[in-house]
Amino acid sequence: MQLYRTKDGFALLGCCFRRAIAPDVYIFSALLDGLVVEDRILEAEMLFKKLIKQKLCEPDVVMYNTMIKGLCKFGNNVTALALLRLMEQKNCKPSIVTYSTIIDSLCKDKMIDDAFKLFKEMVSDKGILPDVITYNSLICGLCKFGHWDEASKMLKEMADEKISPNVKTFTALVDAFCKEGKVKEAEAVINIMIERGKVPNIVTYNSLIDGYCLRGEMSKAREIFDSMTLRGLVPNVVTYNSLLNGYCKNLNIEKAEQMFHEMTVKGLKPNVVTYTTMLQGLFQVGRCVAARKLFDEMHAQGQIPNECTYGIVLDGLCNNHLVEDALSLFHLVGNSKLNSNIVVYNILIDGAGKYGKVDIARVLFQGLIDKGLQPNVRTYTVMISCFCQEGLLGEAKLLFLKMNESGCPPNDVTYRVLLQGYLKNQHYDDVVMLLQEMVDRGYSLGASTLSLFIDHIAVGLLDRSMLKLLGKLVPKELMDDPSF
DNA sequence: GTAGGGTTAG
Numbered sequence: 002m003q004l005y006r007t008k009d010g011f012a013l014l015g016c017c018f019r020r021a022i023a024p025d026v027y028i029f030s031a032l033l034d035g036l037v038v039e040d041r042i043l044e045a046e047m048l049f050k051k052l053i054k055q056k057l058c059e060p061d062v063v064m065y066n067t068m069i070k071g072l073c074k075f076g077n078n079v080t081a082l083a084l085l086r087l088m089e090q091k092n093c094k095p096s097i098v099t100y101s102t103i104i105d106s107l108c109k110d111k112m113i114d115d116a117f118k119l120f121k122e123m124v125s126d127k128g129i130l131p132d133v134i135t136y137n138s139l140i141c142g143l144c145k146f147g148h149w150d151e152a153s154k155m156l157k158e159m160a161d162e163k164i165s166p167n168v169k170t171f172t173a174l175v176d177a178f179c180k181e182g183k184v185k186e187a188e189a190v191i192n193i194m195i196e197r198g199k200v201p202n203i204v205t206y207n208s209l210i211d212g213y214c215l216r217g218e219m220s221k222a223r224e225i226f227d228s229m230t231l232r233g234l235v236p237n238v239v240t241y242n243s244l245l246n247g248y249c250k251n252l253n254i255e256k257a258e259q260m261f262h263e264m265t266v267k268g269l270k271p272n273v274v275t276y277t278t279m280l281q282g283l284f285q286v287g288r289c290v291a292a293r294k295l296f297d298e299m300h301a302q303g304q305i306p307n308e309c310t311y312g313i314v315l316d317g318l319c320n321n322h323l324v325e326d327a328l329s330l331f332h333l334v335g336n337s338k339l340n341s342n343i344v345v346y347n348i349l350i351d352g353a354g355k356y357g358k359v360d361i362a363r364v365l366f367q368g369l370i371d372k373g374l375q376p377n378v379r380t381y382t383v384m385i386s387c388f389c390q391e392g393l394l395g396e397a398k399l400l401f402l403k404m405n406e407s408g409c410p411p412n413d414v415t416y417r418v419l420l421q422g423y424l425k426n427q428h429y430d431d432v433v434m435l436l437q438e439m440v441d442r443g444y445s446l447g448a449s450t451l452s453l454f455i456d457h458i459a460v461g462l463l464d465r466s467m468l469k470l471l472g473k474l475v476p477k478e479l480m481d482d483p484s485f
Numbered sequence: 486g487t488a489g490g491g492t493t494a495g
Contacts (some may be wrong), residue, residue: 026487027486027487028486028487029486029487030486030487031486031487032487033487034487034488044494061487062488063487063488064487064488065488066487066488066489067487067488068488069488069489070488070489073489091492096488096489097486097489098488099490100489100491101488101490102489104489104490105489105490108490110495112487132489133490134489134490135489135490136490137491138489138490140490141490148493167490167491167495168491169490169491170490170491171491172491173490173491174491175491175492176491179492202491202493203493204491204492204493205492206492207492208491208492208493209492210492211493214493237492237493238493239492239493239494240492240493241493242492242493242494244493245490245493245494246493249494261489272493273494274493274494275493275494276494276495277493277494277495278494279494280494281494307494307495308495309495310495311495312494312495313494316488316495342493344486348495352495410488452491
């Protein structure tokens with residue numbers, strides 16, 4: 002059933018009914034799992050409800066777990082948790098799998114506190130002992146938050162419980178360190194795991210390679226890539242995708258194209274991520290025609306662009322003075338799910354604003370509201386930036402004030418954008434008040450906004466008395482900079 | 486015979 006053959010599963014089910022063989026809970030569980038694997042969550046829920054309502058079978062713990070897995074996969078932790086309570090009500094004891102599934106999902110959705118609440122319930126109230134999988138989810142969640150102290154506390158707790166970390170535990174640590182740019186620490190983890198007799202695998206090395214790529218240390222990334230091959234580990238699509246991304250971000254598109262070719266020669270099939278990475282690289286160096294060609298090739302190879310691809314293409318077009326093309330693509334896509342993402346609107350509004358098309362930005366902003374989409378801080382900020390650029394400070398201020406009412410308070414970037422707009426238009430009425438608000442919120446001015454203020458003071462447009470307030474808003478990086 | 490954890494693109 003895991004082989005994406007739910008159709009055959011249902012055919013088999015029909016067969017059962019015709020021959021008057023009662024399908025049992027095993028068959029229904031497998032069917033349910035098939036639907037979940039194929040992302041057919043609504044059908045899975047319908048099947049599950051139908052089974053209970055029509056008393057076709059009494060769900061057992063495995064079937065509940067399968068349904069819970071499906072709900073978690075679609076971010077519906079609330080219903081997953083409700084199902085866990087239903088199990089208790091129906092005297093079907095939740096197992097360690099039930100708890101671990103939901104704990105993992107909560108961690109992935111950054112709801113660490115809820116995850117730990119459930120963890121505590123599992124251990125203290127239900128007396129279920131956590132295993133290495135439960136710990137891995139929690140440690141992973143803590144690391145992604147940068148809560149290293151608590152993560153190491155969990156590692157110690159594992160040791161006390163005589164549960165050894167496995168390859169996945171160590172890999173999660175390697176990955177978390179790499180994502181924070183701490184590649185040396187990541188390498189130390191790999192050394193520890195080897196000392197403890199655990200063999201790093203392709204996933205472990207992929208994380209490390211990605212870490213070096215993100216730092217732009219491509220020769221080091223390449224070195225690990227080569228050493229990995231020497232150890233008999235075969236680089237996969239993920240390995241290549243990280244390297245491609247690294248080369249593209251370093252604007253070494255030729256090297257990326259060479260690696261792209263190399264991977265196909267080795268029989269690896271470029272996937273959506275590969276194409277999306279290359280598209281971004283090509284746009285970044287302004288090779289829009291080549292990007293278009295690759296986009297067509299992607300289609301021909303049966304790789305369907307997803308939300309991420311779409312966003313990168315729109316952004317690439319906007320940044321290459323092709324806002325019109327971005328807008329036609331947007332209209333071509335129409336009412337599809339691709340256009341139901343706030344990020345898409347943020348990109349287009351930003352693009353329109355940068356090229357002085359404030360009317361289009363306004364229409365886009367109204368359009369997303371009409372669609373029922375929720376503007377986020379970025380949406381408001383790019384819109385405010387549009388208004389400022391056109392000198393429409395009144396509208397900028399109105400929208401800025403609306404942010405608080407809408408439960409989406411401005412962040413440091415919003416303040417900087419508005420202040421830059423005020424200064425560039427020599428409009429100083431609210432400046433002191435805004436600066437004071439920034440101080441109260443613990444924000445700082447970016448280097449460029451700060452130097453804009455200095456310039457205005459130097460030519461006498463702003464009073465020197467403002468320096469005291471500005472002093473509280475100097476970014477930390479500049480404080481440490483001796484040249485400042 | 487069915488259920489849970491680690492890697493890539495904004």
